[in-house]
Amino acid sequence: MDYLKGLNARQREAVLHTEGPLLILAGAGSGKTRVLTHRIAYLIEEKGVFPGNILAITFTNKAANEMKERVANLLGGDIDNIWMGTFHSIGVRILRRDIDKIGYEKNFSIYDRDDQITLMKECIKEKDVNKDIYKEKSILATISSLKDAMISPDTYINKNYNDFYRRNIGELYALYQKKLKQNNALDFDDLIVKTLELLRVDPMVLDYYQKKFKYIFIDEFQDTNKSQYELIRLLSNKHRNLCVVGDDDQSIYKFRGADITNILNFEKDFSDTKIIKLEQNYRSTKNILNVANHVIKNNSERKDKSLWTDNEDGDLVVVESLPDSQDEAYFVANMAEKLMDEGYKPSDFAILYRTNAQSRSFEEVFMKKGIPYKIVGGLRFYDRREIKDILAYLKLIQNPNDDISLKRIINVPRRGIGNVTMEKVEEYASSVGESIYTVLQDLEGIPNLSTRAINNLKEFVEIINNLMDIKDQMSIKDFIGEVLDITGYIRELEKENSIESRTRLENIKEFVSVAIDFEVRNPEGTLEDFLANVSLLSDIDKTEDLENSATMLTVHSAKGLEFPVVFLVGMEEGLFPISRALEDESELEEERRLCYVAITRAQELLFITYAKIRTIYGNVNYSLPSRFIEEIPENLITTIEESSGLSKDNNRQLINVIDYTKRSDSFAPQFPNNNENIKVGTKVSHKKWGVGTVVQVKGREGDKEIIIAFDESVGLKRLLLSIAPIEIMKGD
């Protein structure tokens, strides 16, 4: 088979350059996945490279699976031996084999964000520092960036010895690491850092992997952080066949340590680097690409490149201003319906927003209109309480040292084991330096426990021991069934028999089917593998592959994806770019890159919307259109009104119907409030809040804001006169 077929000259060059360091600067939509898959296929088929000698690191597990599939299709052979996955999953794989060499046990747990917070709370309590000053989340953020930069607690403490606050942070960092180890647990950052440590500490292990990985690929290289970069430098050091693919314009993860200098300095670190630029875009129309180019060129920190396309001009990009976020949602939904009449499918649509919280209004309207949709991230399945509970049981059974998981479920369902009892147990456990589970094996040894507490604890210990005994005798799915049964978790929910408990039971069923699915895909997989798999899924991975539904997701999650029709919503100053970035040039450039990523997801049609009023935290905010909109030349954009009237060149008749913001439920009130009759003292009645008196009227850019005092149970409310659902009381 010819692996060069259908590739352009640059792409071929990238496929053929197999030896030595290679940096592929791949613009958005320039066919980099194609290059990567063909290059891997070429190596195996033409160069006779054994699949087990290839390591490919992708950004999500989904991307890894897709790449695997595509390579398998090209080759028609067995490629299971290729190591393909995210940095974190590769780390787990290496650590499961040899982590005992750096003092952990091989059955380590992986702690997610919530587990980290729980653990940090314990550290703060134990260290007895002011918890109003030392916030778990911000400390964890600091620790995470320190780990990314490979700075140890000791180094940090020594460097900041005279800074009281920082020294405390450093000591909390040290304590946090100590506790992780006691729990035999690693957090996400540890999966990289400990892998690095293992390779540095043990020359045999390093040698093994350096020899094994003759060819290494890294996708989305612009979003690797320092420790990840160090890891691949180490792994590739022997064969030096390292191929990295990235686009500095799409670097959007600085907040979690992504270091753009990795890509900018690659050629310095690897002196004989071959650089190939892929600049032909195969994804978007000329108009869309033009818009993207005009936005990104305002950034100063970037490698010079010019992305071009042979595709059609396509329609102009539509920029639409809406009164508020609900109108925005209706606009998108109405336009989607219109486009469906023209032959588009729901799955062709993506709604991209800056923050997850924005999804709600779109979800509501799509639900109302019956347009199928799915949400990436947001209300996360794996974050639900019942799922976390079951996972905690499984984690504890797999790793008895995992105190965090134990404490989560020791009294779930209720077993009469309360705080007082647990405090005694924990105190004893830490005094003898054992895990909670271990000390529970000999309840008589724990001081001051009441007989009742002992009996309750005994019951719990028996449940867990029982489950540990049967763990290896059955499939994962059956074992989860036993856990749900023996612990009484299901019985408790069934007994409750509320709407909520029924939803929970549904979710649990869903979780069991996840396990079944895992077993089908990984016949050899252990409970350990299953848990690691679940922990390391990205939001994209976790999103159900619902047939033919629109996708709602953040711009961050949209990285690497493409859609025929993109709605880029909430394009307002303070939201996108986000308020925090307004005064910082480098953060602003990151926002601009994010905007560039959003625009370049679109293949055929792009709609950009912004709302004049946006409610955040329940507060009304008046906003201006995003500066990124201002950066687009007028001749590249249009509005619905324009495009439906006198049509410009290349501009399709987008609509026949005029009002795209019409709300189908006509909640939008027809109250004649635009009159001058409302003034301070006027009595009005509101649908929901009842009768109130206007206490203030303020002018606001053509509209008026009124403040009304309602009954004391409601209090003061701020409303916009033009849209307030109020009526003036007669006889006033």
Added chain:
DNA sequence: GCCCTCTTGTTCGAT
């Protein structure tokens, strides 16, 4: 030990 009410933070993005 349990339940109810009040307070608090959330929302920048995520493996």
Added chain:
DNA sequence: ACAAGAGGGC
């Protein structure tokens, strides 16, 4: 606007 956590009363 809303959920989760804290705190107080029983």
